[in-house]
Amino acid sequence: MKSHAQVVVIGGGVVGCSVLYHLAKFGWQEPVLIERSELTSGSTWHAAGGMHTLNGDTNVAQLQQYTIDLYREIEEVSGQSCGLHVTGGVMLAGTDERMDFLRQMRAKDRYMGLESELISVEEAAELFPLMDPAHFKGALYEQTAGHVDPSGVTHAYAKAAREKGATVYRHTMVNELTQAPDGTWHVVTDKGTIQAEHVVNAAGLWARELGRMAGLELPVQAMEHMYLLTGDMPEVAAYNERTGKEVIHATDFEGEIYMRQERGGMLMGTYERAGKPWQTESTPWDFDTELLPPDLDRIAPSLEVGFAHFPAFERAGIKQVINGPFTFSPDGNPLVGPVRGLTNYWCACAVMAGFSQGGGVGLALANWMTHGDPGFDVWGMDVARFGDWARPQYTTAKVRENYSRRFSITYPNEELPAGRPLRTTPIHDRLAARNAVWGASYGLEVANYFAPAGEEPFETPTFRRSNAFGPVGEECRAVRNSVGLFETSLFAKYEVSGPEAAAWLDGLLANRIPRAGRMTLAPMLKPDGGIMGDFTLANLGGDRFLIVGSGAAEDYHMRWFLRHKPAGVTVTAHGQRWTGLALAGPQAREVLAQVTQSDVGAEAFRFLDIRHMDVGMVPALVGRISFTGELGYEIYCRPDFQAALFDTLMAAGEPYGIRLFGGRALNSLRLEKSFGSWASEYRPIYGPEAAGMRPFVKLDKGAFVGRDCARDERTNGPRYRLISLAVDATDADASGDEPIWDGENVVGWVTSGGYGHTAQQSIALGYVQAAVADSKRTDGFGVEILGERRPARRLLEPLVDPTGARMRA
Numbered sequence: 036m037k038s039h040a041q042v043v044v045i046g047g048g049v050v051g052c053s054v055l056y057h058l059a060k061f062g063w064q065e066p067v068l069i070e071r072s073e074l075t076s077g078s079t080w081h082a083a084g085g086m087h088t089l090n091g092d093t094n095v096a097q098l099q100q101y102t103i104d105l106y107r108e109i110e111e112v113s114g115q116s117c118g119l120h121v122t123g124g125v126m127l128a129g130t131d132e133r134m135d136f137l138r139q140m141r142a143k144d145r146y147m148g149l150e151s152e153l154i155s156v157e158e159a160a161e162l163f164p165l166m167d168p169a170h171f172k173g174a175l176y177e178q179t180a181g182h183v184d185p186s187g188v189t190h191a192y193a194k195a196a197r198e199k200g201a202t203v204y205r206h207t208m209v210n211e212l213t214q215a216p217d218g219t220w221h222v223v224t225d226k227g228t229i230q231a232e233h234v235v236n237a238a239g240l241w242a243r244e245l246g247r248m249a250g251l252e253l254p255v256q257a258m259e260h261m262y263l264l265t266g267d268m269p270e271v272a273a274y275n276e277r278t279g280k281e282v283i284h285a286t287d288f289e290g291e292i293y294m295r296q297e298r299g300g301m302l303m304g305t306y307e308r309a310g311k312p313w314q315t316e317s318t319p320w321d322f323d324t325e326l327l328p329p330d331l332d333r334i335a336p337s338l339e340v341g342f343a344h345f346p347a348f349e350r351a352g353i354k355q356v357i358n359g360p361f362t363f364s365p366d367g368n369p370l371v372g373p374v375r376g377l378t379n380y381w382c383a384c385a386v387m388a389g390f391s392q393g394g395g396v397g398l399a400l401a402n403w404m405t406h407g408d409p410g411f412d413v414w415g416m417d418v419a420r421f422g423d424w425a426r427p428q429y430t431t432a433k434v435r436e437n438y439s440r441r442f443s444i445t446y447p448n449e450e451l452p453a454g455r456p457l458r459t460t461p462i463h464d465r466l467a468a469r470n471a472v473w474g475a476s477y478g479l480e481v482a483n484y485f486a487p488a489g490e491e492p493f494e495t496p497t498f499r500r501s502n503a504f505g506p507v508g509e510e511c512r513a514v515r516n517s518v519g520l521f522e523t524s525l526f527a528k529y530e531v532s533g534p535e536a537a538a539w540l541d542g543l544l545a546n547r548i549p550r551a552g553r554m555t556l557a558p559m560l561k562p563d564g565g566i567m568g569d570f571t572l573a574n575l576g577g578d579r580f581l582i583v584g585s586g587a588a589e590d591y592h593m594r595w596f597l598r599h600k601p602a603g604v605t606v607t608a609h610g611q612r613w614t615g616l617a618l619a620g621p622q623a624r625e626v627l628a629q630v631t632q633s634d635v636g637a638e639a640f641r642f643l644d645i646r647h648m649d650v651g652m653v654p655a656l657v658g659r660i661s662f663t664g665e666l667g668y669e670i671y672c673r674p675d676f677q678a679a680l681f682d683t684l685m686a687a688g689e690p691y692g693i694r695l696f697g698g699r700a701l702n703s704l705r706l707e708k709s710f711g712s713w714a715s716e717y718r719p720i721y722g723p724e725a726a727g728m729r730p731f732v733k734l735d736k737g738a739f740v741g742r743d744c745a746r747d748e749r750t751n752g753p754r755y756r757l758i759s760l761a762v763d764a765t766d767a768d769a770s771g772d773e774p775i776w777d778g779e780n781v782v783g784w785v786t787s788g789g790y791g792h793t794a795q796q797s798i799a800l801g802y803v804q805a806a807v808a809d810s811k812r813t814d815g816f817g818v819e820i821l822g823e824r825r826p827a828r829r830l831l832e833p834l835v836d837p838t839g840a841r842m843r844a
């Protein structure tokens with residue numbers, strides 16, 4: 036066994052072998068893979084091998100397409116067959132709502148360039164004659180669906196990697212992982228120790244245990260999963276004979292089942308409602324190429340629907356049932372990337388659809404390890420989207436929920452209940468008493484809106500306007516006309532301090548460092564010029580700075596800060612050690628003035644000023660800024676003061692008709708102002724010029740990360756530009772990922788949308804081809820909402836307060 040390696044990949048399932056192949060392809064020096072048994076002996080060997088491009092996250096969907104396209108390449112390099120069957124597939128809808136869902140998927144596929152087509156029940160029955168058409172309304176036909184041989188694929192990756200210089204050690208168990216002071220990893224196995232510069236956790240069913248060897252608690256949990264094989268079916272033989280082809284794949288959402296041909300019969304798998312977690316504490320090390328006892332009772336409800344919808348299955352009878360475990364993260368997408376605070380430790384775990392996603396995961400991780408960047412927008416599968424708050428029991432609760440909803444519709448406004456409430460702020464009960472309708476972000480309970488008194492605080496999940504429409508409208512009007520109060524505790528708050536802090540921030544952020552007592556908007560770029568963060572930066576004086584950013588990206592941004600900061604700078608994520616409230620609206624100053632002895636007059640406390648002041652009895656940090664576009668203040672304090680701060684502001688605001696508002700209203704208000712937000716308009720795949728951030732990118736200020744690329748983007752012009760559209764919508768607004776049409780051409784996609792309650796206008800923000808944006812033409816656009824092309828008008832300026840006078844008042 037080697038004593039040194041540039042990289043050791045731990046785990047020889049489909050994912051580890053894909054990572055190994057990509058690293059070898061990218062020129063890593065003799066990469067090593069260690070597998071404790073045979074390749075595929077974890078969850079890979081018994082998989083059904085199905086593949087498709089379906090994923091709620093469009094970026095992950097694109098990586099699934101890459102995975103499927105990769106099979107031909109690895110067959111060629113390795114000479115090993117992947118057993119590739121690209122049959123095509125149908126997703127069958129049994130309800131009108133499901134048809135809406137399919138229309139949305141088709142719309143997304145359209146701008147991503149994925150091949151799919153909405154078809155009628157009759158057309159679906161022609162393609163998949165085992166179905167009883169009476170149960171269905173229509174279908175989406177997907178060209179690239181099919182299946183592979185799991186063992187063939189894994190060995191093809193491994194062989195192709197060996198061809199490019201990789202080494203695979205089988206029957207070698209990693210027992211310990213320790214990091215030496217020089218940052219190298221000691222991979223201690225039962226056959227010796229390898230000192231490696233980098234390690235990759237691709238340990239699948241044991242990813243959690245391997246994580247623990249490095250002191251990590253990764254949010255990953257295995258579920259039992261069953262599929263059954265039928266005996267030979269005359270219907271299948273007849274289809275094969277008639278068409279000369281295999282029966283295509285089919286998914287029946289109502290039955291939570293998927294099907295494909297397997298020899299002369301069919302394979303039917305279920306994501307049953309009563310899904311069962313497997314080994315919630317730790318995965319036994321002696322589990323090896325094993326199956327679990329079948330439990331037909333558990334999947335009986337799905338089978339009942341399946342047999343009714345596909346009667347031939349019942350006639351054929353069940354020949355064999357396979358039950359095996361495989362892993363999920365809390366939201367069902369993989370956990371990929373570097374781990375905050377651990378040098379050269381990489382994750383490629385929780386890949387629940389290894390044959391759709393394994394290639395994309397391997398590519399993204401190898402890019403990241405080689406170039407310092409995944410090369411795609413991988414936020415949807417970045418390990419950093421979960422913080423250390425995602426502990427095992429939370430993970431199990433969420434994974435269970437996710438498994439049981441694998442084929443369920445998740446509506447854009449839907450909040451899923453499992454594992455909640457977990458993190459709450461001190462004013463949680465006060466907001467609950469005012470009928471807050473809760474959502475969760477980064478594990479924290481946040482008020483989406485406040486339901487009218489006497490009404491159940493629950494928002495009906497829907498693709499259309501929900502029961503929140505009325506109350507959210509009132510919240511928005513209160514903010515525009517008088518004053519509203521919003522909880523900002525979710526916002527990430529980083530304190531940066533030390534004598535070198537200013538110089539470091541100046542080289543990290545694209546805008547100039549503000550003077551003491553001032554704030555500014557400060558994009559953070561990657562070396563390739565992509566947007567890494569959109570922050571508010573405040574200079575607190577005395578070498579102390581505050582950065583406020585997206586709460587959901589706290590781990591993501593901390594990982595970046597820690598990687599780039601010099602020893603003389605301290606960065607602290609305050610998280611919930613700083614809670615916050617925001618006052619916004621034309622009366623906000625009056626309200627604040629009632630409760631502070633500081634001078635908050637328009638001259639004394641200007642737009643973008645920040646200072647410490649007592650608000651009532653509460654020591655607070657107050658910044659004059661608001662994401663609503665109104666005169667407003669963000670007020671931060673320690674959590675033990677938050678309830679007092681809340682009571683103080685509510686009492687002072689009472690004469691002004693103060694109203695609580697939640698995240699839904701904030702979204703509506705910022706859309707009216709055409710303000711972009713993190714993870715929607717601002718993502719690493721967009722540059723600041725494309726995103727309209729030019730005023731905050733100071734190319735002439737001296738060197739900063741991404742400056743050269745930002746300059747190139749400005750000089751040469753971006754490919755796409757962010758625009759705002761007023762959409763002629765009736766009962767459904769855009770929510771993100773809808774195609775934007777210009778005449779008969781799709782020219783872009785929506786990044787976020789909703790109803791602007793005070794402008795009384797449906798609004799969408801999105802990226803369109805730069806030539807289209809540059810033309811400044813306003814008419815002839817369309818946004819495809821639920822399969823219907825709605826006319827849209829380009830907005831050349833925000834609908835509300837285009838000069839920004841209100842927030843500067």
Ligand SMILES: Cc1cc2nc3c(=O)[nH]c(=O)nc-3n(C[C@H](O)[C@H](O)[C@H](O)COP(=O)(O)OP(=O)(O)OC[C@H]3O[C@@H](n4cnc5c(N)ncnc54)[C@H](O)[C@@H]3O)c2cc1C
Nearest residue numbers: 046048050071077078079083084085209239240388389390
């Ligand atoms: C019944 C069933 C049907 C499925 N059907 C499909 C399907 O149709 N399509 C699809 O895409 N996916 C399917 N899957 C899921 C698929 O199996 C997984 O996505 C895939 O196997 C994940 O691969 P992996 O490499 O991450 O994990 P694993 O296959 O579990 O591989 C991890 C490897 O790491 C090794 N390892 C762990 N710890 C150590 C250590 N300390 N030292 C050395 N080696 C170690 C293990 O021995 C193992 O071989 C199915 C799963 C099941 C159970």
